[in-house]
Amino acid sequence: MEAEHQRVIILGSTGSIGTQALDVINRHRDRFEVAGLAAGGSHVELLAEQAASFHVPLVVVSNPQAEEPLRQALDAKGAHATQIRSGQDEVVALAGAGASVVLNGITGSIGLEPSIAALQADSQLALANKESVVAGGHLLFDAQTREHQINPVDSEHSAIWQSLRAGTHAEVSKLIVTASGGPFRGWTREQMESVTPQQALNHPTWNMGPVVTINSSTLMNKGLEVIEASRLFNVPPERIDVTVHPQSIVHSMVEFVDGATICQASPPDMRLPIALGLSAPDRMTNVAAACDWTQAATWTFEPLDDEAFPAVQLARHCLAASEKHTAVLNAANEQAVHAFLEHRLPYLGIVDTVKAVLDQMDAELRGNPLFTDVEEMNQLELEARRRADDLINKQCDYPCNQTL
Numbered sequence: 366m367e368a369e370h371q372r373v374i375i376l377g378s379t380g381s382i383g384t385q386a387l388d389v390i391n392r393h394r395d396r397f398e399v400a401g402l403a404a405g406g407s408h409v410e411l412l413a414e415q416a417a418s419f420h421v422p423l424v425v426v427s428n429p430q431a432e433e434p435l436r437q438a439l440d441a442k443g444a445h446a447t448q449i450r451s452g453q454d455e456v457v458a459l460a461g462a463g464a465s466v467v468l469n470g471i472t473g474s475i476g477l478e479p480s481i482a483a484l485q486a487d488s489q490l491a492l493a494n495k496e497s498v499v500a501g502g503h504l505l506f507d508a509q510t511r512e513h514q515i516n517p518v519d520s521e522h523s524a525i526w527q528s529l530r531a532g533t534h535a536e537v538s539k540l541i542v543t544a545s546g547g548p549f550r551g552w553t554r555e556q557m558e559s560v561t562p563q564q565a566l567n568h569p570t571w572n573m574g575p576v577v578t579i580n581s582s583t584l585m586n587k588g589l590e591v592i593e594a595s596r597l598f599n600v601p602p603e604r605i606d607v608t609v610h611p612q613s614i615v616h617s618m619v620e621f622v623d624g625a626t627i628c629q630a631s632p633p634d635m636r637l638p639i640a641l642g643l644s645a646p647d648r649m650t651n652v653a654a655a656c657d658w659t660q661a662a663t664w665t666f667e668p669l670d671d672e673a674f675p676a677v678q679l680a681r682h683c684l685a686a687s688e689k690h691t692a693v694l695n696a697a698n699e700q701a702v703h704a705f706l707e708h709r710l711p712y713l714g715i716v717d718t719v720k721a722v723l724d725q726m727d728a729e730l731r732g733n734p735l736f737t738d739v740e741e742m743n744q745l746e747l748e749a750r751r752r753a754d755d756l757i758n759k760q761c762d763y764p765c766n767q768t769l
Contacts, residue, residue: 371397371465373643374488376456376479378402379411381574382470382493382518382639387415389640392651397643400464403456403471403479406431413438416447423448425455427475453478461486466643468518469494472574474695474746477501478739484508484515491642493518498593499695500746502688504736506596516642517597521590523638524616524629525598531619531627540594541618541626543610544669545569547582550611554673560712562705569611579702583715584669588680592691595684602684607677609667614656630656676716683723687734689745690723696746697722700753710757718760722752 373390377383383404390397399419404412406426416424416439426435429451439447450459453475460467461482468491469480476494480501483490487510492498497505509515517526521542529537548567549557565582566575573581580586587607594617595602616638618628631637634653641648656662671678683690701718704710710718726749736742 370395371643372400373397374401374403374459374462374464374467374483375399375470376403376460376468376476377405377470377472377493378415379404379408380470380472382468382635384411385636386468386470386639386643387419389636389643389649389652390419393644393649396649401425401459401462403427403459406435406451409435409438413442413444417442417444420444421447423450423459425450425459427451427453427456457482460488464488466491466516468639468642469497470518472576473699474500474692474742477505477742480505481508481739484510487511487514489516489645490514491516491518491639493639493642495519495589495593496695498596499589500692500742501739502596502691502736504739504742515597516645517593518638518642519590519593520633520635520638521617522593522597523641525594525619527629527641528617528619528627529598531625532621534599536621536623537598537600537604538620538622539604539606540598540600541606541608541620542587542590542594543613543615543617543666544584544587544607545581545613546609546611546667547584549582549673550609552673554713557673557712562708565705565712575706576699576702579705579715580698583676583712584674585676585680585698585716585719587669588677589695591677591680592684602681607669609669610664612662612664614662614664615666632656675720679716679720679723686727687730688736689730689734690727692736692742692745693723693726693730693749694719696749697753700750701757704754704757710760714757714760718753718756721756722749725752 375383399421401423403425406428432451457478460479463486467483467488470493474496477497480497485508568578591605613633615628615630618626620626637653640652683694697719701715
């Protein structure tokens with residue numbers, strides 16, 4: 366049976382997720398039609414190349430200043446028919462245009478409104494934007510028009526999603542999220558005191574953007590993934606474990622009530638979860654390499670060192686407290702990571718700053734734990750970022766990470 370032709374919109378098309386998605390689509394042009402692309406606007410040449418290659422009718426840049434350079438780049442490639450729109454409202458409008466699938470590969474909580482728009486338009490949402498779940502909470506899920514409308518694209522959540530096919534929700538005992546452990550696996554807090562951005566950006570198994578790479582090193586990304594897993598799959602945090610698996614072959618697991626554990630394993634390649642996010646429930650050929658069982662291999666699993674990496678416990682605390690806590694966690698962390706990358710905050714100061722912001726805001730967050738709308742979430746994030754900046758500026762009056 367031939368698969369139906371699907372109209373796809375890709376948000377964040379020039380980023381890591383977007384470029385890999387287009388690589389997958391390029392191999393399956395008989396199955397997918399790219400109906401629209403959206404990007405920030407800092408890579409207009411690449412965006413124009415994508416639009417020309419896939420004959421995309423509409424391209425949106427969130428930065429209006431990128432509109433003219435993009436028009437010139439498109440004209441140079443002969444893509445005169447491609448329409449251009451600009452501004453964040455147009456990104457949201459594109460997401461809500463009613464395509465079969467909307468892949469949200471935008472980074473940051475600015476991705477929440479496009480996610481909501483896609484769901485409200487009855488599109489299938491292939492979700493790689495963590496913040497939609499972590500910061501958006503019920504605002505995201507309430508926008509669904511039907512069950513099973515979200516296809517998780519994060520490798521860990523895709524692995525859980527795939528493994529859940531092996532049983533019913535009532536048969537699930539626990540979810541096990543795997544972590545590579547990052548570049549500082551096995552280090553003590555004392556050893557991490559003088560870590561530089563260069564060291565932290567050197568991830569052992571995945572090639573990702575700078576913020577995600579730092580989050581992988583502090584294991585804040587695992588904390589955010591525990592929050593996502595709990596909300597996406599409706600499993601309480603006490604039934605979600607994290608295990609360190611340095612080989613990054615087993616992407617996560619589901620343990621069932623009879624003692625069986627089902628996992629999804631493959632060499633680290635984001636094209637696999639992206640492809641399934643686009644084509645589910647079907648699987649496609651020519652996506653990614655499988656494990657080579659003719660070669661000897663060792664997979665190891667070890668417990669997480671919560672003392673050296675307190676970010677996961679902090680995320681669990683926020684998840685148990687309220688959705689506002691998780692939004693503050695995410696916003697404060699982004700500010701702290703940027704400060705570290707700019708040598709304005711020591712490495713251990715990242716998670717310490719996030720915890721300090723949460724401590725400051727805890728009482729007011731508990732008083733009114735649910736967001737009424739996206740605007741309230743945006744305001745709370747701004748406040749969390751402001752408080753994080755204040756703490757960072759107080760901590761560091763000299764270039765950080767200097768070894769004395």
